[in-house]
Each structure stands twice: as structure tokens, then as C-alpha cells.
Amino acid sequence: MTLSHSISLPSSLLFMGVSNVLTGVMFGIPLPVQPMKAIASIAIARNFSMEETAAAGLGVSAVVGVMSITGLLSWAARVVPIPVVKGIQVGAGLSLVLSAGEKMLKPLGWTGPSPFDNLLWAIGAALALLLCTRAPRVPYALLVFTLGLVLAGARLQDTLTVRLFPSIPLVLPSRATFIHAFLTASLGQLPLTILNSIIAVTHLSADLLPEVPTPSVTAIGSSVALMNLVGCWFGAMPACHGSGGLAAQHRFGARSGSSVVLLGLFKIVLALTAGDRLVRLLEAFPKALLGLMVLAAGIELAKVGESLNVGARDLREEETGDVVTKLRVLDESERRDRWAVMMVTVAGLLAFRNDAVGFAAGMLWHWGLSANGSSSGRMPDGERQPLLHSR
Incomplete structure (x- = not known):
């Protein structure tokens, strides 16, 4: 996107770095700040200008901000069934796995495309990952990322030019640009942001970090809105949070907000010193190493589906007084129904590569089971209860 002038890389690094620092301090969890993928894909496919990209991000943020202020995000979190949320997470994880295999690892040969990027490096990274599963404190991702930068530099045989105070553009989209960008990019991004970047994040945070206070959907939504309503005016990449990024941070050892604070400071330094020259270095980053890191993150995210029925x-169920968490035991029929809803969600997401389609498919399956009087909607004593509910 930087090469096609859809965004400003110095602005993106600067504002996303500041957002990393602020979210790490405010939420206390390794909450990622990552590009809005639907907007990114459309911007690349349609060769968006910087004004169109900014307008798309501002449109998403305006809608998310309104939903946060009015409480619609909290309502959505309550009514969306857990199997659908889990399905979005599992589907996102499997999408990462497929992307890593198809776009990064499959094109590699045993010795190509270069001595610094081939299947031998991928196998070595996979073996190292396997060894590090027994040593979770080893900073695997940091080591592999550093190695990748060294190999990229060796391929380029070039150095970065240090330059302070990079130019930051001011982007002012027209009214027509706002309308065009909203209809072509924002609408496709909204379901992804609401489901995966806000609702799924709160659930995943509670599952992965139960000892840390879970951020509310209102707080996460407000964070997404604010960081874009500031950064997009200066050519920064529209950004959000995400369950995939949170799973990746957790997989490689992050347990608090300090990790993303350090990441944010690193981005700010890069923005002020490396600027656009960093693009060449990142373009040369070995796909073998990046593919393994994305693959591991995808598997980690997909694993959250195993807790669907347990x-x-x-x-x-919580009791008053001393808080004691009890788990409701499901019968076989309930397990099958919940599993079916989750898998239908995953299937819709993967088949069309669209979170909105997966969400719609899962909700329709859930409503269909409820309308048919599925046995999973009955209490042991014969009383009715909602088929699925979210606390």
C-alpha cells in the first residue's frame, strides 16, 4: 500500500505506535494494533489513493464510535451466541494458516528464491518452534524477527538512512470520496471490525488472560474509533484490534500491556528514523520465516474452539458472596448443536473469505435450531431456556 501511495508508512508507524503505547497502558493486556484487512485488500485491488483509504477508515470508525456511545456494541455482545463468536475466531485462525501456506510457504523451493529464503529456512524455523513449545519463556518471535531482518539486510546489501522528522501528509477527502470509499471498502470492513476486532477480542482476552480485568466491548470500540479518527487524517493506515493478533502475542509470550508498549516505542523510533526506506527492508523479509510465524499464530487462534463445550x-455460572465459577454440563444433543453452529460459521467464513458471510450463516443455523425446538434448548427438568446465551 505504501508503494502504491495508498498510505504513508511514516504516518502509519507513528500513529499506530502511539496507539500501541496508549492501549498497552490503558488495558494492561497485549492488545494488538493492526491494519484493517478488508480495507487493505480492497485498497490494493482497486489502487486506492491516500484520500480514499483515509475516508474508508474514517467511515468505519464513525460507525463503531456511534455504536460504542449508544451501547449497541454491548447489546451485540450479549445477543451473539458464543458458538458464532468461536466460529469467527476459528475461521480467522484457519484463514491465517491457509494464507501462510498458499502465499508464503508454497512458492518456496529447496534452495530458492534465494539462499536466504527457502524451504530449508522454513524447516529450521518449524523445528525451532517445536522446541520452544516446551520453553514458553524463550522469545521465539523476537528471535525469528531479528533473524529475518538480518537476512533481509544481507539480501539487499544496503543500509537504512537515518532521517529525523519525516514528512507527515495532511489528507482531506472530499464528500464524494467519503461516499465512494464507504460503499466500496467501509461496508466490507465493518462486520470484521465489530466481530473479530471488538467482540471476539473481549472473549479471547477473558479466555487467555483470566487473571487480568477483561476490557469491555464499549472500551475496545471507543479505542478503535479514536485512533482512526486521529490518524487517518494524516495518511495513517486504518487500524483496529484483533483476536488473531492477541492470540499471536499470547502465543509468543506476551502477558501484559508492557509488550505492546515496547512495540509501540519501536514503531515510533522507526517512523522518526527509517521512514520510507524501511519498505525495502520489509519487502526482503524471508517468506520462510514470516510464513512459520503466521502459521503458528493461526493455529493458536483456531485452538480457542476446543473450549466451546467445556x-x-x-x-x-457465578454465585454471590465469594465468587465461585461453576460450569454447566451439556448433554450430547447440546454439544452437537453448538458444534454445528460453530462449524457452519467457520465454513461460511472460509468458503467466501468473508467474516460477514460466516456470521450470517452461523446466526441462521442458530435460529433454525431454535425454531425447530432443538433438544439443546431444554433444561434437564423440561423447562425451556435460550439455545445459546452470552453473559
């Missing part, structure tokens, strides 16, 4: 949030 330990999911909607199965937890």
Missing part, C-alpha cells in the same frame, strides 16, 4: 463463557 469452559466457554456462556457455560459459566
